[in-house]
Structure formats: C-alpha cells, structure tokens
Amino acid sequence: MSQMRPLNSAEALSLIKESITQIVPDADFTLVEPDDKFRDVLELDSLDFLSLVELLSERAGVLIDEEDYPDLTTLSDTTRFLVERTRRGS
Amino acid sequence: MPWETIRKDTPLGTAPNLRDYDKECASFSWQAARGRLQGLPGGRGLNIAHEAVDRHAASERATAVALRCVGRDDSVTSVTYGELGRSTARFANVLRGLGIGYGDRVVTLLGRCPELYTVVLGTLKNTSVLCPLFSAFGPDPVFQRMTLGDAQVLVTTADLYRKKVAARRDALAALGHVLIVGEGADDLPGTLSFTALMADASDTFTIPPTSPHDMALLHFTSGTTGIPKGAVHVHEAAVAHYMTALYALDLHEDDVFWCTADPGWVTGMSYGIVAPLMHGVTVVVDEGDYDARRWYRILAEQRVSVWYTAPTALRMLMRTTPRTGPYDLPRSFDLSALRFIASVGESLNPEAVVWGRDVLGLPVHDNWWQTETGAIMIANFAACDIRPGSMGRPLPGVEAAVLRRGEDGRAEVADGHVTILEEPGVEGELALRPGWPSMFRGYLHDEPRTAAAFADGWYLTGDLVRRDTDGWYWFVGRADDVIKSAGHLIGPFEVESALMEHPAVAESGVIGRPDPVAGNIVKAFVTLRPGFDASSATRRDLLAFARRRLGPAVAPREIAFDQHLPHTRSGKVMRRLLRARELGLPEGDISTLEEPTSEAASTARTEQPA
Numbered sequence: 001m002s003q004m005r006p007l008n009s010a011e012a013l014s015l016i017k018e019s020i021t022q023i024v025p026d027a028d029f030t031l032v033e034p035d036d037k038f039r040d041v042l043e044l045d046s047l048d049f050l051s052l053v054e055l056l057s058e059r060a061g062v063l064i065d066e067e068d069y070p071d072l073t074t075l076s077d078t079t080r081f082l083v084e085r086t087r088r089g090s
Numbered sequence: 091m092p093w094e095t096i097r098k099d100t101p102l103g104t105a106p107n108l109r110d111y112d113k114e115c116a117s118f119s120w121q122a123a124r125g126r127l128q129g130l131p132g133g134r135g136l137n138i139a140h141e142a143v144d145r146h147a148a149s150e151r152a153t154a155v156a157l158r159c160v161g162r163d164d165s166v167t168s169v170t171y172g173e174l175g176r177s178t179a180r181f182a183n184v185l186r187g188l189g190i191g192y193g194d195r196v197v198t199l200l201g202r203c204p205e206l207y208t209v210v211l212g213t214l215k216n217t218s219v220l221c222p223l224f225s226a227f228g229p230d231p232v233f234q235r236m237t238l239g240d241a242q243v244l245v246t247t248a249d250l251y252r253k254k255v256a257a258r259r260d261a262l263a264a265l266g267h268v269l270i271v272g273e274g275a276d277d278l279p280g281t282l283s284f285t286a287l288m289a290d291a292s293d294t295f296t297i298p299p300t301s302p303h304d305m306a307l308l309h310f311t312s313g314t315t316g317i318p319k320g321a322v323h324v325h326e327a328a329v330a331h332y333m334t335a336l337y338a339l340d341l342h343e344d345d346v347f348w349c350t351a352d353p354g355w356v357t358g359m360s361y362g363i364v365a366p367l368m369h370g371v372t373v374v375v376d377e378g379d380y381d382a383r384r385w386y387r388i389l390a391e392q393r394v395s396v397w398y399t400a401p402t403a404l405r406m407l408m409r410t411t412p413r414t415g416p417y418d419l420p421r422s423f424d425l426s427a428l429r430f431i432a433s434v435g436e437s438l439n440p441e442a443v444v445w446g447r448d449v450l451g452l453p454v455h456d457n458w459w460q461t462e463t464g465a466i467m468i469a470n471f472a473a474c475d476i477r478p479g480s481m482g483r484p485l486p487g488v489e490a491a492v493l494r495r496g497e498d499g500r501a502e503v504a505d506g507h508v509t510i511l512e513e514p515g516v517e518g519e520l521a522l523r524p525g526w527p528s529m530f531r532g533y534l535h536d537e538p539r540t541a542a543a544f545a546d547g548w549y550l551t552g553d554l555v556r557r558d559t560d561g562w563y564w565f566v567g568r569a570d571d572v573i574k575s576a577g578h579l580i581g582p583f584e585v586e587s588a589l590m591e592h593p594a595v596a597e598s599g600v601i602g603r604p605d606p607v608a609g610n611i612v613k614a615f616v617t618l619r620p621g622f623d624a625s626s627a628t629r630r631d632l633l634a635f636a637r638r639r640l641g642p643a644v645a646p647r648e649i650a651f652d653q654h655l656p657h658t659r660s661g662k663v664m665r666r667l668l669r670a671r672e673l674g675l676p677e678g679d680i681s682t683l684e685e686p687t688s689e690a691a692s693t694a695r696t697e698q699p700a
Binding site: 021024025026039043044045046047048049050051066067069070 | 226379380381382383402403406410419576607608611630631633634637638641642643647
C-alpha cells in the first residue's frame with residue numbers, strides 16, 4: 001500500500017476515475033452523473049468491482065472493508081468516502 | 091492436503107428426501123419419476139409451464155408466494171402462483187397475437203426483473219422456444235446468438251436494446267418483434283411496449299397439446315473451437331429438473347429457495363425458475379449484484395432455507411470473512427432459517443466446503459452438471475457424508491463412467507469403441523449414459539458437433555475426473571481449452587475472433603489464468619501487426635475494444651503481447667502450451683508443435699506485465 005495522505009475532492013475523484021479506467025479503459029465519464037450508480041452505467045460486474053476496491057485501496061493507501069461498499073456506489077459518495085478515510089486514516 | 095470427511099451422523103431437522111443413496115439408486119426409474127408430474131389435462135402431453143405454474147395455480151397453492159423479487163433498490167415484490175398463472179397466460183396471448191407460435195424463438199435479454207419470469211413461462215405455455223441471454227454480454231455475443239438461434243422475438247429493456255442490439259437490428263433477418271420492458275418503447279422505432287401489450291391481453295390461456303419431445307429451451311454454450319453452440323432442451327427435461335431438485339437440493343414444499351445464478355445461464359433457468367416452481371416453493375429473486383452484506387441480508391430477511399450458489403461467490407464471501415475469524419459479518423444476521431447450501435459452476439475447493447461449516451454452520455454441497463446435461467448429474471446429498479473437494483456421486487438414474495483418454499486429451503475412440511476405466515483413482519474423461527430426460531437433443535443447426543459429443547453410447551462431457559474406491563467423483567480439469575470464469579463457460583475462439591477484428595492484432599491465443607476468486611480469468615496473448623507497439627496504450631486500447639464488443643462477462647481481463655505464439659503444424663495456436671507456460675507446468679506432449687521449438691518460442695516472448 002502506498003503512503004496514505006489526505007486527498008481533497010478533486011484528487012479523490014481523479015483517483016477514482018483513473019482506477020475505473022484501469023478496468024474499463026474507454027469509460028466515458030460524460031455519461032456518469034455524480035449521483036448515478038457508476039457500476040450500472042459503466043457495466044462493472046462483481047469481479048470488476050472487486051478489482052476497483054483493490055485499486056482504490058492501494059492507490060489511496062487506505063483499508064476498505066465490505067461494510068464500506070455501500071459508500072462506493074456513486075462517484076460523489078465514493079469521492080466523499082476517500083476524502084474522509086484518507087483524512088482520518090483507516 | 092487431505093481433508094477430513096464431513097459426517098452426517100446427526101439427524102437433520104428436516105428429513106431429507108434422499109435418505110438411503112444405494113436403495114434409492116437401486117429402485118429408481120425415470121418412468122416412475124415421470125409419474126410424479128401431472129401432465130397437461132386430458133392427456134394432452136407435458137409442458138414445463140403447466141408443471142411449474144398452472145398446476146399450482148389451480149390448487150390450494152394458488153395463494154402461495156411463487157416469486158419474491160428483491161429490487162436493486164431493496165423493494166420487495168411478491169408474486170403468487172395464481173398471479174404468475176395469469177401473467178404468463180397474458181404473455182402467451184401477447185405472443186399469439188403477434189403471430190408467434192409453436193417452435194418460434196423468443197429471446198430474453200433482461201436483468202432479474204419480475205417480467206423475465208412471466209416471459210420465460212409464458213413463452214413455454216405458448217409452445218414457443220425460450221432462449222435466454224445474459225444481460226452482461228456485449229453486442230457481439232448477443233448478435234451472434236440471436237442469429238444462430240433464429241430469434242423471432244426479443245424481450246429486453248430500452249437501455250439494453252440501445253446498447254446491444256439497435257445498431258445491428260437490420261441484420262437480424264428473422265427478428266420480427268422487439269418488446270421493451272419498462273419505459274422507453276415510444277422513443278425507439280420498431281419496438282413495442284411490453285406493458286401495453288400485456289394490458290390488452292386476456293389472462294386466460296389454454297396450453298396447446300405439447301409433446302414431451304417438443305423443444306422448449308435453447309441454451310448457448312461455448313466449445314473450444316468455432317461459434318457458440320445452441321443446446322436444445324425439450325419439455326420432458328422437467329422430469330429431471332423435478333427429481334434432481336428433490337434429491338440434490340432437497341427441496342420441500344415449504345422451502346424458501348434462492349438460486350443466485352442469472353437465468354441467462356442454464357443454472358439460473360433450470361434451478362432459478364423451472365425446478366423450484368415445480369416444487370411449489372417460494373423462489374427468491376435478487377435483481378442486484380453480488381455484495382456480501384446484501385446477500386446475508388437477503389438470506390436473513392427472506393428466511394431462505396435452501397441456497398444454491400457458486401464457488402466464485404463463496405470465495406468472495408470467504409475473503410470478507412476468513413475461516414480464521416472473526417465471524418462478525420455473517421453472525422450479525424439471523425441465518426437460522428438456512429438449512430442446506432449447494433454450489434455449482436466449477437469445482438468447489440475443499441476450503442469453501444469447510445468454511446461453510448465453520449462460518450455459516452452448514453457445509454457446502456458441491457454438485458456437477460453442464461448446459462448439455464440440463465440438470466444436476468453428480469452431487470453431494472443432504473443425508474450423505476461429504477468428502478470436501480469431491481463433486482459427489484451420480485444421482486439416481488444417472489450412469490457415469492471414466493473413459494481412457496487418447497492423444498488429443500479427449501476420450502479415446504478406437505473402432506467406434508471407448509475404454510471404460512474401472513480401476514479407481516485413474517484420471518479420464520467423464521462420460522454419461524444417455525437416457526436421462528434433460529439431456530440436450532443436439533446443438534441447433536449443427537449435426538457434426540452434436541455427433542462429436544457422443545461415442546459408443548456415451549455422452550462425452552469434456553471434463554476430466556477420477557473416481558475414488560467408494561464411487562465419489564473428483565474434478566481434475568477440462569479436457570479441452572474452454573475457460574471457466576466465475577462459473578461461466580467461455581469459448582476462447584469467441585474472444586480470439588473479437589480481438590482479431592482490431593487492426594493491431596495479427597493473431598491471438600486465449601486461455602484461462604488461475605485466479606483465487608474467479609477460478610480463472612480470461613487472458614489473451616496477442617501478436618501485433620507491424621507498426622503497432624507493444625505498449626500500455628495498445629494494451630488499454632485492446633482491453634477496451636474487447637470489452638465493448640464482448641461485454642464484461644466474456645472480455646479478457648489481461649492481455650500479454652507475444653510475437654511468437656506457439657503453433658501446431660496445422661497452424662493453430664497451441665493454447666494448451668500457452669496455459670502450461672502460464673502455470674509453469676511441464677509443457678507436455680509438444681510433438682505437434684511447429685518450429686521454432688518451445689524453448690526458442692519461450693525466450694522470444696515479449697510479454698510485459700499487465
């Protein structure tokens with residue numbers, strides 16, 4: 001895991017998009033509203049989502065548990081989650 | 091590592107349907123089993139929809155809940171057998187009104203919404219043929235299967251239609267009607283509103299005479315080479331659906347049953363719809379995707395008593411709650427209604443069997459079958475000891491054998507005869523003696539590949555197994571190159587063909603790379619055309635291209651560049667060798683390998699980490 005440091009919203013969002021792009025390289029974020037369920041819009045299946053959690057966890061340097069998954073549904077709540085989690089540590 | 095046998099010497103709370111395995115096998119006959127079904131009134135034949143719906147709708151079970159559908163938003167909708175009887179009658183009338191009848195093909199491309207169940211069973215009532223497609227397929231697999239299956243009607247949503255069908259609608263010659271479930275039909279030319287058609291249709295329908303041998307379901311599956319194969323199943327399959335659910339899933343009428351498989355695949359059709367409804371139980375349907383918390387909540391809130399799931403899902407649950415503990419997550423839910431767990435899709439590792447016992451308080455019962463068999467063939471039973479890692483023993487009425495393999499890895503056929511390996515512990519190809527009612531009746535429009543699936547009076551499964559001294563079967567691997575990923579069968583040829591359409595790709599070889607969660611993930615080795623760099627940009631481009639075409643369920647998750655793919659002398663890419671190298675295994679028989687030698691090819695590889 002990389003060194004954890006607090007992320008601001010813009011950094012968190014760009015980290016999320018980069019991570020999704022690792023899985024769906026041509027993900028079109030113009031189709032995803034901040035409060036859309038991005039898994040549905042971008043067609044991420046269960047295995048994709050698991051990979052995404054691993055990427056986010058590694059890149060942001062935070063632990064992400066099963067109970068956090070409900071906070072990783074939309075781009076806006078995932079951003080909020082990463083900002084808070086990197087601020088307070090995991 | 092030897093795993094201790096899980097004994098079943100304490101009496102179970104619910105007396106199992108199959109109590110004495112040997113006795114049941116000895117007295118079993120498919121003919122007698124047929125007698126448990128009602129048949130169409132007036133001796134008009136056998137129809138799956140009558141056994142699954144109308145039979146109950148006309149009895150005191152009419153008010154019992156047939157489907158309990160949990161929406162993505164957690165809303166719960168209940169459908170009784172009586173209601174399902176009426177909605178399926180409406181849909182049969184809708185089809186009839188469109189001029190669709192006996193033998194005509196109706197394709198579904200839908201999520202696990204309540205309408206799917208109406209469409210499936212209504213189609214069967216109308217004696218039309220239902221062909222389910224997985225909604226996570228991309229446009230290419232959808233188009234190919236619709237073409238091969240002669241799709242005349244498609245039932246889908248506006249979103250799926252726009253993304254996966256609309257662009258090539260004109261090339262689907264047989265497709266006469268597209269029915270849109272939910273909103274959006276008004277904005278899509280050439281489509282009809284499912285809701286509007288249903289509203290205008292009568293809710294009574296008399297099922298026409300149906301022969302047990304009439305085609306009912308068309309399930310596509312993948313082979314090593316060539317295009318997908320459409321396995322044809324008939325109404326008589328219901329006899330096997332009923333009996334196997336009785337024995338291997340131990341269904342009782344008061345059960346709440348949840349099969350987590352999507353009805354786009356054979357498991358979700360045979361055991362997510364047909365078999366449990368035949369037993370008159372309540373079927374839980376979850377429209378949402380896997381999520382550990384969500385799944386435990388559904389098990390608890392819906393009071394699920396029998397649960398049929400898959401190794402990939404179990405392994406995901408195991409990651410969240412390892413056997414070493416703590417068990418806080420599952421223990422925070424009331425799983426007291428649960429009494430039996432079974433798994434299918436690929437072989438279940440012994441850790442998962444034991445994990446179930448320790449963490450959920452119930453061992454997981456692995457079983458084995460495939461698209462062609464239509465129903466469970468080999469299983470661990472509620473009343474029988476479990477040898478963790480074994481798929482169990484053949485069901486009553488099922489005769490299995492292990493056949494000696496020839497040079498190509500498949501069962502050896504000499505002068506039309508196979509060799510049965512009687513000695514225990516020896517690896518060979520699993521074969522089944524035809525005669526069970528849910529056996530596929532051939533691959534649609536493909537007599538050569540149908541014929542190739544049989545030899546000397548046996549159906550050849552393509553799976554390698556060994557049988558121990560006491561008759562328990564153990565999965566060893568595939569005898570061919572098809573890939574099992576997350577329980578789904580993926581044909582390497584289909585993936586290679588899609589990749590070949592990218593301008594950068596000269597050639598590719600696709601294999602399954604072992605993965606701790608999915609069993610295997612699809613990995614492609616790609617030879618680039620001159621002028622293209624083996625760069626990460628090219629890799630991303632190819633991954634995106636394949637995913638767009640094939641969808642997440644089929645697309646490769648990993649791509650490696652290799653300018654020197656190994657070939658057979660006849661010029662085919664040797665997937666077997668690619669896989670052996672990937673696994674660091676001995677490369678086996680390479681006598682059919684062309685120059686350069688395997689060593690040279692190996693050192694010439696320009697693979698980069700994904």
